[in-house]
Amino acid sequence: MRSENISTDHKQNYMIIKIKSTRLELTPAIRDYFQNKMDMVEKYLGEIKVTNCDVEIEKAVGGQHKGEIFRAEVNLEVPHQLLRVEKTETDLYKAIDKVKDHLELVIKKYKEKMIDKKRGK
Numbered sequence: 749m750r751s752e753n754i755s756t757d758h759k760q761n762y763m764i765i766k767i768k769s770t771r772l773e774l775t776p777a778i779r780d781y782f783q784n785k786m787d788m789v790e791k792y793l794g795e796i797k798v799t800n801c802d803v804e805i806e807k808a809v810g811g812q813h814k815g816e817i818f819r820a821e822v823n824l825e826v827p828h829q830l831l832r833v834e835k836t837e838t839d840l841y842k843a844i845d846k847v848k849d850h851l852e853l854v855i856k857k858y859k860e861k862m863i864d865k866k867r868g869k
């Protein structure tokens with residue numbers, strides 16, 4: 749198990765991404781790929797303050813005939829809520845891509861919910 753912190757500083761919004769890897773070596777290529785995907789997600793956050801971002805990637809042991817299964821998980825702490833997305837795939841990069849795509853949808857729903865609260869719906 750290995751943990752590593754990555755800091756991003758965009759638009760005065762300081763987010764520390766903590767990456768934990770389990771049964772998998774966290775190579776610079778994997779770290780950079782994940783960082784690139786999180787940078788893409790940041791544009792959806794806009795002015796939302798992220799207080800914590802925990803990422804876990806894991807090589808899970810599949811069943812007898814399943815082979816390697818990779819799991820990617822992101823826990824994003826935002827005001828009043830924890831946005832959590834987890835995906836499993838046979839390819840690590842596919843799992844990371846799916847987490848990013850689903851996280852974008854979760855952020856959009858969170859923003860809509862916050863707008864509805866402001867409007868009193």
